Amino acid sequence: MVEAKEHAIWTEKYRPQDFSEIKGQKEIVARVKAFVEQKNMPHQMYSGPAGVGKSTLAIVVAKKLFGDSWRQNFLELNASDERGIDIVRVKVKDFARTKALGDVPFKIIFLDECDALTREAQQALRRTMENYTNTCRFILSCNYSSKIIDPIQSRCAVFRFKPIEKEDLHLIVDRIANEETLNVSEKAKQALIDVSEGDCRRLENVMQSCTAISKNITEDLVYSLASVAEPKEVKEILDLAVSNKFVEARSKLIDTMLNYGLSGIDIIKQIQKQILDLDIDNRKKMELMDKCGEIEFRLTEGSDEFVQLECLLASFTLAGSS
Ligand SMILES: Nc1ncnc2c1ncn2[C@@H]1O[C@H](COP(=O)(O)OP(=O)(O)OP(=O)(O)O)[C@@H](O)[C@H]1O
Numbered sequence: 001m002v003e004a005k006e007h008a009i010w011t012e013k014y015r016p017q018d019f020s021e022i023k024g025q026k027e028i029v030a031r032v033k034a035f036v037e038q039k040n041m042p043h044q045m046y047s048g049p050a051g052v053g054k055s056t057l058a059i060v061v062a063k064k065l066f067g068d069s070w071r072q073n074f075l076e077l078n079a080s081d082e083r084g085i086d087i088v089r090v091k092v093k094d095f096a097r098t099k100a101l102g103d104v105p106f107k108i109i110f111l112d113e114c115d116a117l118t119r120e121a122q123q124a125l126r127r128t129m130e131n132y133t134n135t136c137r138f139i140l141s142c143n144y145s146s147k148i149i150d151p152i153q154s155r156c157a158v159f160r161f162k163p164i165e166k167e168d169l170h171l172i173v174d175r176i177a178n179e180e181t182l183n184v185s186e187k188a189k190q191a192l193i194d195v196s197e198g199d200c201r202r203l204e205n206v207m208q209s210c211t212a213i214s215k216n217i218t219e220d221l222v223y224s225l226a227s228v229a230e231p232k233e234v235k236e237i238l239d240l241a242v243s244n245k246f247v248e249a250r251s252k253l254i255d256t257m258l259n260y261g262l263s264g265i266d267i268i269k270q271i272q273k274q275i276l277d278l279d280i281d282n283r284k285k286m287e288l289m290d291k292c293g294e295i296e297f298r299l300t301e302g303s304d305e306f307v308q309l310e311c312l313l314a315s316f317t318l319a320g321s322s
């Protein structure tokens with residue numbers, strides 16, 4: 001067991017096992033914990049970005065309700081599997097046929113990635129939820145609750161998860177550094193928090209891949225493994241552009257993208273974050289923000305990356321020279 005843990009991926013190794021270990025999401029955890037204490041709960045919907053504790057909370061609920069027999073009473077399905085809602089119906093039917101073990105009057109069905117279901121599939125899901133309400137509680141998980149039809153939302157207690165705050169990410173970094181005996185410089189910690197953007201899974205994965213290279217985690221190592229350019233390099237590109245050095249800015253942009261293996265979308269997000277720190281007047285900053293939004297949209301629609309990025313850089317140069 002200890003052996004197995006040594007090689008485990010950290011997102012599993014450091015997955016909270018109890019309500020008290022879940023960072024952030026305080027109000028959600030308190031309400032859900034109360035359901036568990038009463039051994040009674042409504043259907044629930046957990047919505048929010050990746051890696052913030054949605055699946056983790058569902059598993060903790062099952063462990064607390066069912067103890068050692070949680071696996072028999074907890075069915076985890078992914079709504080975005082190829083066969084979609086049909087497979088969900090068959091599996092739910094099978095699972096719901098037998099009663100829950102122990103003194104809890106229902107079993108739990110955890111349905112991940114519900115926003116991948118079409119509206120028709122969601123209608124089918126709604127009927128399935130109604131059919132098995134006596135024996136099962138559903139916990140639905142999605143990134144965007146706006147993609148879920150109202151009749152499902154109205155049958156659930158809806159909980160909106162937030163990105164994990166910097167202080168909590170800091171605690172997670174410190175804990176892992178301590179348990180894995182890593183040496184993480186203060187700048188590297190900031191870099192880890194920066195690249196994770198509130199996503200604990202990403203934080204833990206980047207840390208683990210750094211460790212495969214060195215137990216001394218530095219800022220440079222973090223940025224190179226996270227496929228994120230160092231913010232100061234992006235700032236340099238933009239400073240060149242606004243000081244009328246378009247050609248230099250363009251070649252540095254291309255070098256940076258190749259060096260870190262970044263796509264146009266990746267780099268645009270980083271460019272956008274630096275705009276407020278540029279040495280130009282406020283109105284121009286706002287125009288550039290607007291431009292970033294437009295270029296980002298064009299890229300998601302499949303426009304040529306380099307044409308679009310040059311267009312964006314040109315806007316920076318124009319903003320700097322007028
Ligand atoms: N709130 C949290 N507190 C502590 N660790 C967390 C938290 N959220 C996530 N983690 C860490 O990140 C890993 C992934 O989290 P989880 O599976 O709960 O993400 P999720 O919200 O379900 O994301 P997705 O939408 O991608 O399914 C966990 O195993 C755990 O290690």
Ligand SMILES: [Mg+2]
Pocket residue numbers: 054055056112141
């Ligand atoms: Mg999940």
